[in-house]
Amino acid sequence: MRAFDPEVVDTIWAAIEPLVPMPVETHPLGCHRPRLADRDCFEVIVVRLVTGCSWTDAERLCANKVSDTTARDRRDNWITAGVFDAIANEAIAAYDRIIGLDLSDTAVDGSLHKAPAGGEGTGKNPTDRAKLGWKWSILVDCAGIPIGWTVAGANRNDSILLAPTLDDAAGRGLLAEIETLWLDRGYDSEATRARLAQRSIDDAVIATKRKPNTAKGPAKKLPMGLRWPVERTNSWLSNYGQLRRNTDRRTVHRLAQFALAVAFLLTAKLIDWRNRWPPASTPIR
Numbered sequence: 001m002r003a004f005d006p007e008v009v010d011t012i013w014a015a016i017e018p019l020v021p022m023p024v025e026t027h028p029l030g031c032h033r034p035r036l037a038d039r040d041c042f043e044v045i046v047v048r049l050v051t052g053c054s055w056t057d058a059e060r061l062c063a064n065k066v067s068d069t070t071a072r073d074r075r076d077n078w079i080t081a082g083v084f085d086a087i088a089n090e091a092i093a094a095y096d097r098i099i100g101l102d103l104s105d106t107a108v109d110g111s112l113h114k115a116p117a118g119g120e121g122t123g124k125n126p127t128d129r130a131k132l133g134w135k136w137s138i139l140v141d142c143a144g145i146p147i148g149w150t151v152a153g154a155n156r157n158d159s160i161l162l163a164p165t166l167d168d169a170a171g172r173g174l175l176a177e178i179e180t181l182w183l184d185r186g187y188d189s190e191a192t193r194a195r196l197a198q199r200s201i202d203d204a205v206i207a208t209k210r211k212p213n214t215a216k217g218p219a220k221k222l223p224m225g226l227r228w229p230v231e232r233t234n235s236w237l238s239n240y241g242q243l244r245r246n247t248d249r250r251t252v253h254r255l256a257q258f259a260l261a262v263a264f265l266l267t268a269k270l271i272d273w274r275n276r277w278p279p280a281s282t283p284i285r
Contacts, residue, residue, distance in 0.1 A: 041071045102142035
């Protein structure tokens with residue numbers, strides 16, 4: 001998986017390291033054990049995110065360089081300092097600066113996943129025999145690049161999550177640049193249109209639901225239009241084990257994992273973009 005590519009990991013860490021808060025010395029004698037390296041804690045966090053394993057298994061996979069408790073504490077400190085949100089925002093801004101976001105056509109959709117440990121932000125999954133699950137709602141550009149997201153329980157309707165998803169993109173200054181928004185039939189309601197109007201989105205293509213009291217028969221196949229990029233992005237993100245089957249019990253932890261996954265996704269794309277062009281010193285034949 002690209003998240004284990006050393007070049008991708010090193011690039012992400014180079015961006016995270018300046019954001020990591022300096023530790024505060026609290027020991028009265030200053031004689032506690034030496035502080036373990038932040039990079040080693042980062043590796044445990046990445047292994048758990050990608051594989052979906054437990055903290056103790058991630059500790060063993062990283063040669064027991066740091067304990068699972070230390071890795072969790074370091075993650076919580078970084079969440080409090082806003083490190084994961086900052087790295088996701090930096091990745092989106094870098095992609096826009098180098099390649100360019102295409103906001104002429106955008107799409108929003110939700111994706112349901114397992115959350116067997118329960119906790120806040122989970123609910124009964126209507127597509128998985130009412131087992132506990134969670135979902136994310138994500139807004140992407142024409143190429144499937146995430147620009148806004150939110151998370152909630154699996155029992156929350158996609159239409160309800162539309163507003164916070166758009167507002168997250170607005171926080172990055174991207175909502176005003178959206179030209180056309182594509183939505184599936186789960187968003188076909190007056191409440192959705194009102195939410196879009198409140199955010200000055202007047203060009204939305206929404207697949208329509210079957211009208212009541214109409215003759216039953218095979219559902220009419222509607223063209224997917226430009227909704228497929230968000231479906232592809234959901235598939236990309238589902239490759240991360242902890243997003244596909246999350247065992248955290250707090251929403252802030254899921255959001256941190258999601259933000260880090262987005263940073264990995266965009267960093268890999270930027271490296272691939274760079275590698276498309278030969279170095280200036282290489283003759284082209």
